[in-house]
Amino acid sequence: MRRPTIVTVDDDPDVSAAISRDLHSQYGSEYRVVAAASGEQALATLARLALRDQPVALIVADQRMPAMTGIELLRQAETHAPGAKKLLLTAYADTNVAIAAINDIGLDYYLLKPWDPPQERLFPAIDGLLTDWRHANPDRAGGLRVVGHRWSVRSHEVKTFLDRNHVPYLWFEIDRDAEARRLVELAGATTDHLPLVLVPDGPNLRSPSPLDLADALRIRTRAEQPLYDVCIVGGGPAGLAAAVYAASEGLSTVVVEREAPGGQASQSAAIENYLGFPKGLTGSDLTHRAVAQVSRFGAEMVLAREVVGIEPRGPVLGVRLAGSGEVEARSVVVATGVSYRRLAAPGLDGLIGRGVYYGANAADAAQCEGDEVFVVGAANSAGQAALNLARYAKRVTLLVRGGALEDSMSNYLVERIVATANIEVALRSEVVGCGGDTHLESLTVADRDSGARREVPASWLFIFIGAAPRTEWLGEAVARDPAGFIVTGQDLTSPAYAARWALPRPPMALETSLPGVFAAGDVRLESMKRVASAVGDGAMSIALVHRFLG
Incomplete structure (x- = not known):
């Protein structure tokens, strides 16, 4: 990739020289740093770079400029550099304005002046922004x-x-x-x-197959050690958090994931209520950061391998993999999460993968450009998907079985959906049929109150309903409730499950009916079904693993 550009904007010559000097010293080998003395000059520079097809990675703008404020400049800069990260330099008195700009213009970060020493205050913030930009704009040449x-x-x-x-x-x-x-x-x-x-x-x-791809790309698909302190089954937020805490505390750790790291959370176009990220972050970004932490602390990740069983073998536990292979560990954390429940509608199953999808990657939105898109569901995942798809689709129709979005979706998402012109919300509606030969071409939608049906043209249907735990592989080894969620801790002492616990000591908080096996995240009975709570479960599970290992 040609060297991307960082544009700085400040009308104070001394401040402009200082920020340019600091950025040149830290990033000059990889980025061009271009300084502008006003908003108008910065817009002209951005227009020139756009005409030359030169990528702009970051715009650093001072808020208090006489002719055009930093926020006004960053809003107009979207025309010429829509993918650039936006950093606002501001005084303490303007922090409320900066926070409001997170929603108004998608501001990525604001930094209070002065930023000395830059090694502590400036560079860490910019490092994160540039890493995110690089991740969103990879160099695909020769790839x-x-x-x-x-x-x-x-x-x-x-x-x-x-x-x-x-x-x-x-x-x-x-x-x-x-x-x-x-x-x-x-x-x-x-x-x-x-x-x-x-x-x-x-x-x-x-x-x-995924395993063929992983092997060709040299993604690790086999465990390297004969025995681990802990084997974590599932690489979603709970599993990745468990891996970070386990490896950082000296436990030999392996994560086995059947698809790719991140779980359902990795597919979210925006996670906006996660603590510490006022602008929010994509599920892909969160996963990317978590995987880097896992690798940094030395945990192994085994990908594209499905776990099909678990069995006690004296002092260790055997985790069996599909096809061939196994992992032995002194303890196991089950963090396999949940999948979306299947939608029962005539014609639907034959069109899965050909216009009908369960869940949606953030990257799926671009392929829907100009098309009619339907989303089934009323939880936060459905709302985020609808907003992301609406950036490209001609129209997005959100089909909701209930009578109000507010009953199951966070208020901030409801407000944004209502304000988006090309999103239509159809309450008390459900899909009762799908049509199409080689791919989805139409849907039959029923009104749940009147029973009236209508057929509508559709190329895309994304389904976000319910939560079915991925626990069938556990068989009878671990107690589960009738819906398949894993029973842990005090719930194992209830009359329905008491016979499944054989030790004289009580089970620990996240421990399952099989001693030494713990459950974390959405797969656990009565879990919160939120990213933050899954991360908390993952961290807590390792504290209990330490106690179990003695």
């Missing part, structure tokens, strides 16, 4: 290429795996791109072999 069908189940699986594992790639649609057809011919393949994944330094992959 992975994927050729496939827009409405192919396997193509969607491949793209989802790559997106969720933060692997940059270029997508070529076989029915739209001449280059796609050329690549298939060069690879000696046919359309029956799609999706075709062209790895720069490895063999071409024809319709690969």
Whole structure:
């Protein structure tokens, strides 16, 4: 990638020189630093960079400038540099204005002046902003290429795996791109072999499984040690938090994840109520940061491997993997989370992966540009997805079984949905049928009160309903309630489950009916089903693991 640009804007020559000097010294080897003395001059600079197709990574603007305030400049800068991160330099008296700008213009960060010493106050903030920008704008030159069908189940699986594992790639649609057809011919393949994944330094992959992809990309798919202190099953927020605390406290730790790190949270376009991030952050960003922490402390991550069973083996526990292989550990944390419940509607199952999807990656929105999109659900995940999809779709219809969004969705999301012109909310509505040959083409929507039905054209349906725990692999080894959620702690002493606990000591708070096995996050009975509570569960589980290991 050409060197991205950092633009600084301040009308005070001394302050402008100081910020430029500090940024040059820290980031000059990777970024161009361009200074502007006014908002007008900065806008002209941004227009010139846009004309040259030069990427702008960060705009640092002072708030108190006479002709144009920093916030006014950053609002107008969206025209020329829509993806740039925005940092406002402000005085203490203007903090309320800066906080309001987080909602008004999507301000990423504000910093009080003076920022000395920059190593403590300026650089850490900018490091985070530039890391996020780099993550959102990877250099794809010479990288992975994927050729496939827009409405192919396997193509969607491949793209989802790559997106969720933060692997940059270029997508070529076989029915739209001449280059796609050329690549298939060069690879000696046919359309029956799609999706075709062209790895720069490895063999071409024809319709690969997630495990094939992981192996080709040198993503770890096998545990390296014969025995661990703790094996964490599931790499969502609870599992990643458990891994950070376990590894940082000296426990040999392995995380086994069947798909990619982050769980359902990684697919969220915005998590806005997570403590410490006033602007919010994407699920992908949160996952990226958590995985970096896990790696920093030395925990292993085994990806694209599904766990199919667990069994006590004297002083250790055996965790069996699908196909072949296993992991042995002195303790286990189950953090497999939940999946969306299936929607029962005629014609729907045959269209899954071909216009019908359970959940949605933030990256899915761009492919819906100009189309009619429907979202089923009324929880926060459905609301965030609707807002993200509305950035590209012609119209998004949110289908809600209940009578009010406020009954199940956070107020801040309800307000934003109501204020978005191309989102329509259909209350007391449900999908009762799907139509289409090669992909979704229509939906039948019923009014739950009158029973009236209407057929509407639709290319995309994203479903966010209920929570089904991923616990079937536990079999009879671990007590679960009728819905499949894992029973832990005091709940094991109730008459319904008391017979499942065999030790003279009482079970610990997150301990399951199998001693040494703990449950954390959404998979646990009576859990909060929030990212923050899942992280708390993960941290708490390791404190209990320490106690169990003695």
